[in-house]
Amino acid sequence: MFSYAIQTHIVFGDGVVERLADHLVEQGFGRRLLVVTDPGLVRAGVADRVLDLLSGAGFVPRVFAGVKPNPDESVCAAGRDAFLEHRADGVVAVGGGSSLDAGKAIALLARQGGAPSDYARNRRPYGPPAPVCAVPTTAGTGSEVTRSAVITEQRTHQKLTLKHAFLRPALAVCDPALTASLPADVTAHTGVDALVHAIEGATCTLAHPIARAYAREALGLLFRALPAAVRSGDPASRHDMLLGSLLAGLAFGSTDVASVHCLAEALGSLYETPHGLANAVMLLPVLRYNLPYAREGYAWAARAMGLAGDPDDDARAAEALVEGVGAWLQDIGIPKLRELPGVRPSDFDELARLAQDNSSTPSNPRPMTEADYRAVLEMAYAE
Ligand SMILES: [Fe+2]
Structure with missing residues (x-):
């Protein structure tokens, strides 16, 4: 016996990120967006490019670039605060697995409260998060279509897996050109x-x-x-x-x-x-x-x-x-x-x-x- 469902709308191909705003509109994303990414992608100019693509199409984006490798609960809490301050409608997570997983967790915390460990340790039921658009910049994570996010618990240093169908991004924009400059x-x-x-x-x-x-x-x-x-x-x-x-x-x-x-x-x-x-x-x-x-x-x-x-x-x-x-x-x-x-x-x-x-x-x-x-x-x- 098995069951299978996926609700992520996938757009794949060279150059598809250029139409990021159109894809977001088509999937019904609201205007105010939190772009979740890491400092390396800010330095590489990728965050600015995404901001331009969004602002130019009438979206109101704000960047949260606090993601680090193996993101922990404090990263997610800071991202949740940025989401709420910006009164964001959704998350655009841009980066490798760390940024995508953090983006998914931030969208959950912003709508459902609590900390990542509350969900991973079954102390709090999952509920619908804010909509997430995942834009991978590495070819590896697969997080753009999965129902999980791995977040480090600060108290124990343990890696916790948040897993629920709610965590699947609504939209995945997969552009191989974004991986061109990976070392x-x-x-x-x-x-x-x-x-x-x-x-x-x-x-x-x-x-x-x-x-x-x-x-x-x-x-x-x-x-x-x-x-x-x-x-x-x-x-x-x-x-x-x-x-x-x-x-x-x-x-x-x-x-x-x-x-x-x-x-x-x-x-x-x-x-x-x-x-x-x-x-x-x-x-x-x-x-x-x-x-x-x-x-x-x-x-x-x-x-x-x-x-x-x-x-x-x-x-x-x-x-x-x-x-x-x-x-x-x-x-x-x-x-x-x-x-x-x-x-x-x-x-x-x-x-x-x-x-x-x-x-x-x-x-x-x-x-x-x-x-x-x-x-x-x-x-x-x-x-
Ligand atoms: Fe993996």
Whole structure:
């Protein structure tokens, strides 16, 4: 049994951001808008460009550029205050996963009150947020079409996942040109995050045929396009990466992620490791650990990525996924766990506890205890 629904209106293509205002009007957004973004995009001139596009069409925008990587509850509270002061009607979130997730949380808090942890810890029921338009500037997050937002709880430093259909943006404006100037390392890290969304979304315990249909297309696109996007960043590879990331978002957005994300979010909690990089580092160790429990799913993924053919039996195809992904990660320059700043084996108990506590742990194809997570961390550190 599965159920599937998505209410996000998606606009995709080179140059679509130029008609951002038209898309907002078509979807019934009010005039007063809070543009949620980060200081880097302000420096890069992207925030000003969005402001011009909106002001020129009669909207009354205000920028909130307080988003930082791994956004916490104070970022969301400041954004909510900016929304209320501006008497905004809706949010336009522009950026990577941090800005999109913060934008979704701000729109919820502005209309429904409370703090992010109240929702994630079931102390407060979700209700309709202010309408959100998501404009991704990285090819990785998929947050433009998902029902979740990851926010760090200040008290515990834990990454909390807010998850409800209400959190899906009303509008996603996906313009590959906005990703053109991403540096090679950010392209690599966010791109691997997208691939992990497709693998985990399609092979977790909640996977269903619609998620697999999206993920199959996503895996083919992402696996082919990322090395070129990292090396040259040509428009064709940028296009395929953003499309692959969107499709991966549609895949895991109705199922879940799994243990790669649980460990990545633990690393983010303890060391502020950027989300994409943390996922990229943990992908191979988790694939290896899950392998005996995920043969069918991993064989399916290997075939979608062109790493195995139909005649290969599942055991051989699943092995080909692990080998192929390992070589691919090396090719695009992903570091090993021990090379990440701050990582110490003395923290592994804490990391394992945080990962096991993650709400996506039950979705992993292999049942995971704290001891299992510790074993994965030790294996990864020894590589
Ligand atoms: Fe992710």
